[in-house]
Amino acid sequence: MEIGFTLNGRHVEVSCKPSTLLSDLIREQLSLTGTHVGCDTSQCGACVVHLNGDSVKSCTVLAVAADDGEVRTVEGLCAVDGTLHPMQQAFHENHGLQCGFCTPGMLMSAIDLVKHIPDPTEAEIREWLEGNICRCTGYQNIVKSIIAGAAAMRTAS
Amino acid sequence: MQSFSYHKPGTVTDAASLLAARDNAALLAGGMTLLPTMKQRLAAPDDIIDLAAIRELSGITMEGEDLVIGAMTRHADVAGSDLVKEVLPALAGLASRIGDQQVRHRGTIGGSISNNDPAADYPAAILALNATIVTSQRAIAADDFFVGLFETALRPGEIVTAIRFPRAKRAAYAKFPNPASRYAIAGVFVAQTGGAVRVAVTGAAPFVFRATDVEAALSANYAVEALERLSIDTQDLMSDIHADREYRGHLVMVMARRAVAESLKRSG
Numbered sequence: 392m393e394i395g396f397t398l399n400g401r402h403v404e405v406s407c408k409p410s411t412l413l414s415d416l417i418r419e420q421l422s423l424t425g426t427h428v429g430c431d432t433s434q435c436g437a438c439v440v441h442l443n444g445d446s447v448k449s450c451t452v453l454a455v456a457a458d459d460g461e462v463r464t465v466e467g468l469c470a471v472d473g474t475l476h477p478m479q480q481a482f483h484e485n486h487g488l489q490c491g492f493c494t495p496g497m498l499m500s501a502i503d504l505v506k507h508i509p510d511p512t513e514a515e516i517r518e519w520l521e522g523n524i525c526r527c528t529g530y531q532n533i534v535k536s537i538i539a540g541a542a543a544m545r546t547a548s
Numbered sequence: 549m550q551s552f553s554y555h556k557p558g559t560v561t562d563a564a565s566l567l568a569a570r571d572n573a574a575l576l577a578g579g580m581t582l583l584p585t586m587k588q589r590l591a592a593p594d595d596i597i598d599l600a601a602i603r604e605l606s607g608i609t610m611e612g613e614d615l616v617i618g619a620m621t622r623h624a625d626v627a628g629s630d631l632v633k634e635v636l637p638a639l640a641g642l643a644s645r646i647g648d649q650q651v652r653h654r655g656t657i658g659g660s661i662s663n664n665d666p667a668a669d670y671p672a673a674i675l676a677l678n679a680t681i682v683t684s685q686r687a688i689a690a691d692d693f694f695v696g697l698f699e700t701a702l703r704p705g706e707i708v709t710a711i712r713f714p715r716a717k718r719a720a721y722a723k724f725p726n727p728a729s730r731y732a733i734a735g736v737f738v739a740q741t742g743g744a745v746r747v748a749v750t751g752a753a754p755f756v757f758r759a760t761d762v763e764a765a766l767s768a769n770y771a772v773e774a775l776e777r778l779s780i781d782t783q784d785l786m787s788d789i790h791a792d793r794e795y796r797g798h799l800v801m802v803m804a805r806r807a808v809a810e811s812l813k814r815s816g
Contacts, residue, residue: 392554408551409551409552409553409554409596410549410550410551410552410586412583431587432584432587433580433583433584433650433651434729436648436650439650442653445624445653446649446650446653447650447653447654448650448651448654451579451580451583451584451654452579452583452654453554453576453579453583453598455554455556455598456579456598456600500649500650503649504649519649521648521649521730522647522648522649522650522651523648
């Protein structure tokens, strides 16, 4: 099948099978390996991307669902000159990661959270991250990072 | 997953024709159950009929006194709807606690009830609120819809198009989620409509059921105290590594009391 969509602000046209998952399309065909596949069973959230503005688990979405739509991956967060997104900067400054495997999904979920709740409480952050698992169990600093990242996003907007 | 032919009809009529013409086709709504089961080879349809392009299947409206939710309306949209929050806040609350946020951005009410997972949340609301399931062929009463483990009254080729909820005087949902999967180990939806009280239990048995003893107690006295010395028959409840049937039965009564207490704080 031929599908076309906007990927990180750029229009792409690709050919894929109907059974191709969005995560596989992004990683294998479009070579954007920042989106991680952890569990491949929609539990862990390492594969979270934004599809038409909403955070979704790309391992459990068919690639054809992106046709005519918009996809944003972790590669699309920083500015053209490499300046980190405020949420990425906050993860950096607050040591919001240990091994880093879950981080792309954490970032994509966190940015979607701030879109819905600009000034989230710790409880709201933890609830929103129910679908993002960190097996280093470094949640304390992830939550701290998101509080700081949300504040930075409010200042920036 | 096994390869399949992909179809994306624009109307319910076209989707129903496609479904009727094929032996081994599956409808794709949000895909939150279908895609994982296909990845595990538990399902291997030859044809996937994607309902995503059918606009008439999405949306939340009032029709007379009923709240009508299109089958393809996502959990996040029900949870965030001002109309649902006003008319049936218990339903918005239930939707806001299904799975996780990313699942709520894809999963749909029609998909959830058509799948009839024993631990799904929506079936409890549909049954307790005495909702009507509208399909491409007919209207089905909630009491007739859920018939077994992953089984519904839907006929081959029949497509759920909307759910019609009557208003409730009081309603609330309480669930004890599995801490890992977020699926209900026991979930209880309590609804008072006029004089009648309906109580539906999910997660505890092979499929959603009405707790008639609890209903009778609450019909006589709609109060938490009415349930204090009550227990439910656990013979038909599920036992698994997460909870045995006695523990599930205990949780059902705890959730029932919590739901009644919550419902008394507000209407609908």
